[in-house]
Amino acid sequence: MQPVFRKEIMPRVYLTWVPAEKFKSGIYTVNLVTPLNKSEAALNAVLPKILRRGTSGAPTMDAIAARLDMLYGAKIEPTVRKIGERQIVGLAAFFADDAFVPEKILEDVIALTGEMLISPATAGGRLKAEYVEGEREKLSEEIRSIVNDRRRYADMRLIELMCQGEAYAVPSLGHLNDVEKITVYTATKRYREILPEADVEVFYCGSASLERVEMAAVESLAALPRGAGGALPENLVLTEPKGKDVREFTETLEVAQGKLSMGYRLGDAMKSPNYAALAVMNGVFGGCVTSKLFRNVREKLSLCYYAGSRIDKHKGIMLVSSGIDPANYEKAVSAITGQLEAVKAGDFTEAELESAKKELINAYRSGGDSLYALEGWYLDCTQTGVERSQEDMAALVSIVTKEDVLKAASGIKADAVYFLKGGEDSEA
């Protein structure tokens, strides 16, 4: 496999090119990287959705759909992501590889993506009112519907409550009341600011050469205004919990199964983070099938249907999510706490360590077989500033020792617990 290549193709516009011959399709994304903050999150989130509605050359949904159909069903979707305390909004294109369709389409897909970003349909010099208002409503529907996914909702509420006052508390889509305030004026203003301001990460994976992709990308972004920009603020990493005691939050919703979400600060391990050790630590504790949470809390104690942990290495926090019978709240919290204590005390076998490592290595290596995983991986790399392949990461994981894991776990402190329990009627 040829090496991945990243270069600045225009001022603060970086192209990451990942060559791959094995796929029958390709991916191309353009991402605007901005600091996550409450005042702009909703506006930033709505922008790609508005841009997707129409361009100067294809000003209606019909016209866009017709262009995409002619490009053999290529998809271009608005994206909103949160990586640490950065909000990344943009457009993602998925399309057939040129080798399998009767004509070359890559240049046209890249051109249409660029056109959406830079040359939206306007009226009187502003974004079209109909599109701004329509997408404002869709975004507010999307936020209101997060509750339909109880697990995601509980995790989001925990973060909002635990990280109150930190940028990280802001959900990737912004807050409902800020969405409602969006107007043609504010959306247009924000659009004019974000284009010159944001660092731009362009990503491609597929069979086309670097030269071809670069030329098409540069051409499609030629009119992108570029300002001076500024260094993005670093993630605020707190090494200590906010309260003296673990803060507990409980909310009620008419649900049959309670959702428990527990938040931790990774602490000292974030001072000079060893990401491979953190990943293995999380794997041993609750990130793997062979983890302590899965084996003990789910399998042995039958306390829940799922129990897993994940870490945000950018922000330095760990999250445990679990679905439990509301009557088992105390038991589940204490079982989960006990398992973490066991990890910290080194109470895990060589076999547990090895299987967590093997699982992780397999996951990293498999990531190279998925366009989505590759894109997500390299976008994440741009935000830590450490560019390494999944193969490299697998190699680093393979040399993690028990001591590394203990070091990664040593400073972890519980900060907050959130419980979404059933209403009066459903409480057993």
Next chain:
Amino acid sequence: MRLKEYPAIGEKVFTETLNNGLTVIVVPKTGFKKTFALFATDYGGADRRFRLEGVWRDTPAGVAHFLEHKMFDMKDGRDALSVLSENGASPNAFTSSDMTAYHFSSTGGFQENLETLLKFVSIPYFTEQSVQKEQGIIGQEIRMTEDDPGSVQYYGLMKLLYRDNPIRDSVAGTVESIAEITTDTLYDCHKVFYNPSNMALCVAGDVDAEKVAKTAEELLPAAYGEKPVKDHGNDNGPAPFEKRSTVKMEVGMPVFMAGARAKKARGQALLRQSVVGDLALKVLMGTSSPLYVSLYEKGLINSGFFAEMDAAAGVSHTLFGGESASPEAVFDEISRELEKAASSGCDEKLLERVKRAALGENLRGLDSPESVCVGMARGCFNGYDALSEIPVLRSVTAEDVNDFIRENLRPENLALHIIEK
């Protein structure tokens, strides 16, 4: 093994039916680091009544899914999930209305992992105690699906469309139905449905196809078992059992799902029906259709709106739905559009466009070894070749689409299920 090539999509497939009746399918994927293996049985949540050796048997809801959970317990006291994970594989399993599948992907140790997969799925081992414990775990899973609007929605609509077909009931069963499950139920159902002639092994990756077949031959029972006959009830004709239902649940905004029964089809005709049906839905209400654009612009639907064919348990149907502040209004507009299309025929230019788009979408699916294997297994159980979709797609005419609409999408045969707060 028999080799079939698909030059237009750059795929080839090796297949063989072993003496014990097992179908082995290998899709070589060069350049992929991981190998994906799926061992599936033609047995799902809706296969509750079956005949074996002349005797009809009824089983409680949730057995197939319960078996899926319990198969991971191995005789030596270990669980297969851990054994596979410890050997660097990423294992999992799922049960749908029409199949149970066990799978893993791994970037190393493929041969050992394949052996583990074949062994743990073919050798049952259940104890009273472990069955009891699983009732607790699955009980929580059932409660979780009861809170999931997507799942409530699907089964809600199936209950409207069908009177008899067990596709109406949740694959996991209910807390009450799984309480009836004993070790005997599990052993019996394993014997009936996990015999090789009722199963398929599908592998996608950079592997030696002959060796995969040989391994299966060596590790699985040599005897050819009788393929069970299933009874999915007597739902005939296009009319739904009931037309409307509204359920109250905690949702951010109302969600709805609607659909109509489609004519029963088997074999290659089922694949063709699904391709034609998907194209019909795309022309009528897909993202390129005037109706979709108009509903979207009026704020009646959002990008979560979907329309697709679904088939399982001997029946197939169209499904469409999403979130909407006024599901009834969306439903009415779609009904009017169906009426119009039935009399004046579909837009042929638009059909050509969506056919072209469907080609590219089909290619994208081939990049996922998981979906290729699941598709091949489902094709094997239903008697069609899942990779022949593109030639089928090319052959679809406006006449086919119009016939589908007239036959299967009459507004009076639609059922509508709504969830609101």
